[in-house]
Amino acid sequence: MKVSARNVFKGEVGAVKTGAVNAEVDVVLEGGDHLTAVITMESVKTLALAVGKPVVAMVKAPWVMLMTDQADVRLSARNCLAGTVKSVQSGAVNAEVALALPGGTEISAIVTRESVNELGLKPGVAATAVIKASSIILGVPG
Amino acid sequence: MKVSARNVFKGEVGAVKTGAVNAEVDVVLEGGDHLTAVITMESVKTLALAVGKPVVAMVKAPWVMLMTDQADVRLSARNCLAGTVKSVQSGAVNAEVALALPGGTEISAIVTRESVNELGLKPGVAATAVIKASSIILGVPG
Amino acid sequence: MKVSARNVFKGEVGAVKTGAVNAEVDVVLEGGDHLTAVITMESVKTLALAVGKPVVAMVKAPWVMLMTDQADVRLSARNCLAGTVKSVQSGAVNAEVALALPGGTEISAIVTRESVNELGLKPGVAATAVIKASSIILGVPG
Numbered sequence: 001m002k003v004s005a006r007n008v009f010k011g012e013v014g015a016v017k018t019g020a021v022n023a024e025v026d027v028v029l030e031g032g033d034h035l036t037a038v039i040t041m042e043s044v045k046t047l048a049l050a051v052g053k054p055v056v057a058m059v060k061a062p063w064v065m066l067m068t069d070q071a072d073v074r075l076s077a078r079n080c081l082a083g084t085v086k087s088v089q090s091g092a093v094n095a096e097v098a099l100a101l102p103g104g105t106e107i108s109a110i111v112t113r114e115s116v117n118e119l120g121l122k123p124g125v126a127a128t129a130v131i132k133a134s135s136i137i138l139g140v141p142g
Numbered sequence: 143m144k145v146s147a148r149n150v151f152k153g154e155v156g157a158v159k160t161g162a163v164n165a166e167v168d169v170v171l172e173g174g175d176h177l178t179a180v181i182t183m184e185s186v187k188t189l190a191l192a193v194g195k196p197v198v199a200m201v202k203a204p205w206v207m208l209m210t211d212q213a214d215v216r217l218s219a220r221n222c223l224a225g226t227v228k229s230v231q232s233g234a235v236n237a238e239v240a241l242a243l244p245g246g247t248e249i250s251a252i253v254t255r256e257s258v259n260e261l262g263l264k265p266g267v268a269a270t271a272v273i274k275a276s277s278i279i280l281g282v283p284g
Numbered sequence: 285m286k287v288s289a290r291n292v293f294k295g296e297v298g299a300v301k302t303g304a305v306n307a308e309v310d311v312v313l314e315g316g317d318h319l320t321a322v323i324t325m326e327s328v329k330t331l332a333l334a335v336g337k338p339v340v341a342m343v344k345a346p347w348v349m350l351m352t353d354q355a356d357v358r359l360s361a362r363n364c365l366a367g368t369v370k371s372v373q374s375g376a377v378n379a380e381v382a383l384a385l386p387g388g389t390e391i392s393a394i395v396t397r398e399s400v401n402e403l404g405l406k407p408g409v410a411a412t413a414v415i416k417a418s419s420i421i422l423g424v425p426g
Contacts, residue, residue, distance in 0.1 A: 001357040003414070004350040004399035019162035020303035021322065024182060038163065038182065040308060040322065040417055043360035056357075061396060062204045062346045065279065066146040073143040073198075076185035076280040091376030092233030093252065096396060110377065110396070112203060112238060112252070115146035130145070133182055134276050134418050137349065138360040161304035166324060180305065180324065204346045207421065208288040215285040215340075218327035218422040234375030235394065254345060254380060254394070257288035272287070275324055276418050 001139065006061040006096075006108035009035065013053045016044060025049060025138065027057050031103030036078035037136035047140045056139045061096060063135040064109035067128045068119045079131035081107060085121050097121055099129050143281065148203040148238075148250035151177065155195045158186060167191060167280060169199050173245030178220035179278035189282045198281045205277040206251035208239060209270045210261045221273040223249060227263050239263055241271050285423065290345040290380075290392035293319065297337045300328060309333060309422060311341050315387030320362035321420035331424045340423045347419040348393035350381060351412045352403045363415035365391060369405050381405055383413050 014026035014034065023044045027035045035057050049055070065077070083101040095116045099107045107129045111121075121127060156168035156176065165186045169177045177199050191197070207219070225243040237258045241249045249271045253263075263269060298310035298318065307328045311319045319341050333339070349361070367385040379400045383391045391413045395405075405411060 001354055002352045002403050004393070004395035004403060006396060006399070017163060019164070021301060021306045021308050022163045022303070024163050024184070036182075036184075037360070038418075039360040040320075040362060042308070042320075043362065047358055047360060058349065058359075060346070060349055062202070062394075065200065065202055068144045070143055070284075072284045073281045074189055074284050075200075076179070076181040076189060078182060078185065089377065091378070093231065093236050093238050094233070094377050096377050108396075109146070110204075111146035112148060112250075115148070119144050119146060130279065132276070132279060134180075134416070137414065137416060139357045142354075142356045142358050159305060161306070164305045166305050166326070178324075178326075204344070207342065207344055210286045212285055212426075214426045215423045216331055216426050217342075218321070218323040218331060220324060220327065235373065235378050235380050236375070251288070252346075253288035254290060254392075257290070261286045261288060272421065274418070274421060276322075 003058055005058040007059040009057045011055060011057060013049050013051055013055055015051060016049055027055055031105060033103055035136060036133045037138055038133040039138055053140065058137040058139060059131055059135055061108040061110040064107060065130040066097060066109050066111055066119060067130055070128050075130060077130045078133040081129045085123055085125045085127055087123060088116055088121055099127055145200055147200040149201040151199045153197060153199060155191050155193055155197055157193060158191055169197055173247060175245055177278060178275045179280055180275040181280055195282065200279040200281060201273055201277055203238060203250040203252040206249060207272040208251050208253055208261060209272055212270050217272060219272045220275040223271045227265055227267045227269055229265060230258055230263055241269055287342055289342040291343040293341045295339060295341060297333050297335050297339055299335060300333055311339055315389055317387055319420060320417045321422055322417040323422055337424065342421040342423060343415055343419055345380060345392040345394040348391060349414040350393050350395055350403060351414055354412050359414060361414045362417040365413045369407055369409045369411055371407060372400055372405055383411055
């Protein structure tokens with residue numbers, strides 16, 4: 001498998017919480033971090049997701065929001081991953097920002113250049129990657 | 143808090159409709175407009191969301207669709223905000239379009255340059271910003 | 285109606301599966317392909333969605349992930365559409381990739397230039413467009 005998503009994390013299912021249409025899946029990453037994904041119940045069934053099953057969690061870079069100075073706020077987004085900016089590559093409108101997490105994982109976010117300026121994003125700056133649970137795609141070995 | 147999302151709206155919770163996994167939250171913006179967000183029940187609990195609680199609603203610009211000539215259609219997207227194009231900043235593939243709403247709120251959308259041409263987007267043109275409820279991230283004071 | 289979404293597919297409702305907050309809607313496209321959308325129950329009601337009702341399904345290009353060499357994986361994303369790359373238009377950070385499906389439908393995805401290189405995307409290459417059900421906006425005649 002090769003995917004265009006800049007973010008592909010290996011892990012295993014930690015828990016599954018079921019609903020009528022959607023389910024919430026806790027994914028334990030290899031480094032011990034957790035991600036929460038919301039997918040349809042139908043996918044839980046067809047992928048036979050159960051605790052301990054190996055999965056990959058995929059997130060496209062434009063689906064990641066970056067945040068700084070977050071001491072004064074709590075978010076509804078289930079995935080808030082604190083790290084350090086590793087690189088910034090700018091285009092005309094957008095920029096791709098790579099964030100290094102303490103455990104060694106790297107997260108890629110595409111944000112506007114205006115945001116890069118306003119948040120002062122440059123290598124070494126502390127920032128948090130924010131990912132909605134509904135933005136995560138899960139994959140299992142075929 | 144500083145976030146890369148181009149759209150950050152202040153408001154308060156107007157209503158919460160609960161489900162097994164997800165909840166639908168009505169947010170009343172300062173100008174009286176409404177936004178609908180779908181977030182997980184877990185977030186409703188951890189943020190202690192209740193009617194009257196101050197929140198900020200965040201939406202990244204690439205998550206906003208723009209529409210013109212909308213008289214003949216109704217959409218499943220819960221947030222359709224009619225306004226006027228204020229500015230268009232073009233890159234090679236994408237363009238950032240700023241839309242001014244009647245109440246003074248400004249909404250930023252990133253769309254392709256092809257869309258800018260096809261919809262004839264330029265300052266003064268009427269357009270509607272379309273945002274899925276599941277694209278909205280809510281924040282509360284920390 | 286004119287929308288900035290690069291992907292607008294005509295079809296009709298094939299099935300509706302209801303939940304407390306969300307519903308899952310099966311859309312049968314004109315060529316016989318299927319798309320699955322997750323929208324709120326409120327939208328199901330206000331749009332009066334029922335089997336056989338004509339709808340358009342809209343997806344912005346940045347919400348589409350591309351995949352190659354997919355034989356060894358199954359995804360939670362409900363919409364995996366196999367096709368062939370028709371064109372690639374590159375910007376500084378992003379590229380817009382057009383994929384032609386067997387039935388004649390064309391799908392547009394915006395991915396990073398790095399992904400274009402890593403996946404070897406160029407005209408004639410086989411690739412799959414992956415779309416989460418929650419990324420689809422449905423529209424009905426107004």
